[in-house]
Amino acid sequence: MTIRRYAVEVPKNPIAVTVDLVVFTIRDGELCVLLVRRGIEPYAGRWALPGGFVLRDEGLDTAAYRELEEETGVAAGVHLEQLATYGDPLRDPRGRTVSVAWLALAPALGEPVAGSDAAGASWRPVRVALRGRLAFDHGRILRDGLERARAKLEYTPLATAFCPPVFSVAQLRAVYEAVWDRELDPRNFHRKVTKTPGFLVPTGSTTNADGGRPAQLYRRGDLEVLNPPITR
């Protein structure tokens, strides 16, 4: 499509637009976030969220998927949603930037791939990341992403985004425990998730039981809102 020109042009205000990604996964029962160690100033040596500039003819979601794939090697099967946009005039000492942040929830992935401007990328436990000081306003973006994920686990089936396609209630509970950072009573949790209509669909299969009782396997149902919610 040709872009028509009008007498009144869009002002070229000097704001650069970026995307930043809060990518969560669960490793060894712990909620982890993908961080890159900055190789260049500003904030050289600090951990930062992966991200980059939006290209000239690229939609915001396309830019987010591109960055996700560049950093992790995968994009298919990853839940991606817009988180919020951050535009404090002083958020980047190099000049004015507006960053559209995205929240991605991924089932277990391999080791991340370092981008060109990053000294190294790795999965860091969220608890550890929040104790340190991230570059730019990335600490705030991470906290906002964490709160979004925690809240959405209450009233949507989004916890299943961390699971393989077929999973047990114990696997699902491990997700809730990792994201909410607290232990849940197994029987209570089992009752809640199996009583919330449309949340889980039994596959008819069970886990291989090594000694213990085999567990039912489920896949995600197609409802979008949990009613009643599973509250923290």
Added chain:
Amino acid sequence: MTIRRYAVEVPKNPIAVTVDLVVFTIRDGELCVLLVRRGIEPYAGRWALPGGFVLRDEGLDTAAYRELEEETGVAAGVHLEQLATYGDPLRDPRGRTVSVAWLALAPALGEPVAGSDAAGASWRPVRVALRGRLAFDHGRILRDGLERARAKLEYTPLATAFCPPVFSVAQLRAVYEAVWDRELDPRNFHRKVTKTPGFLVPTGSTTNADGGRPAQLYRRGDLEVLNPPITR
């Protein structure tokens, strides 16, 4: 604060950043949205959401409040939250723009003030606005804002943002009915909102009863999440 300069500067990608506002209020029992009739091309003569370019040293929320005050004459007492950011490369025929959209919920306001690039501004019933074709991607932004407001009335006390500081359950129900565009059973609604802990605080006063039974007056409690939610 001085902005330090680094060897690596922020690229000047030619993207202009704007804010657009979805401002809802309730007039004559109907949910209304603030629209401006465009005076200039593109989309001259079409209704559009109010908005404008973010200024050089202005935060995104500051820009949103400024536009709100320019259009309505008020900003105090209005609930304002970021909705989402829209950046399709072809969304504006004049050139590349990224728009950070904001949702504002206001108690009854006076007539709006037309901005400099608008032929006229007015409160339009949302039902009517959705039937027409708004300028740019503003139809989609309006639908997203409507869904956000509808969903938040379920699980937050946000309906009170449309009410005066002290209100009756009947006034609150009129808000729910206007936003959800459906009638609610008065007794059921009364039971739900008064049984949701912390939602409403009785003031001890009642309405003046002209013949009928005087109604209790309430103010908003300080909880942030309704549990159980008031479902649609």
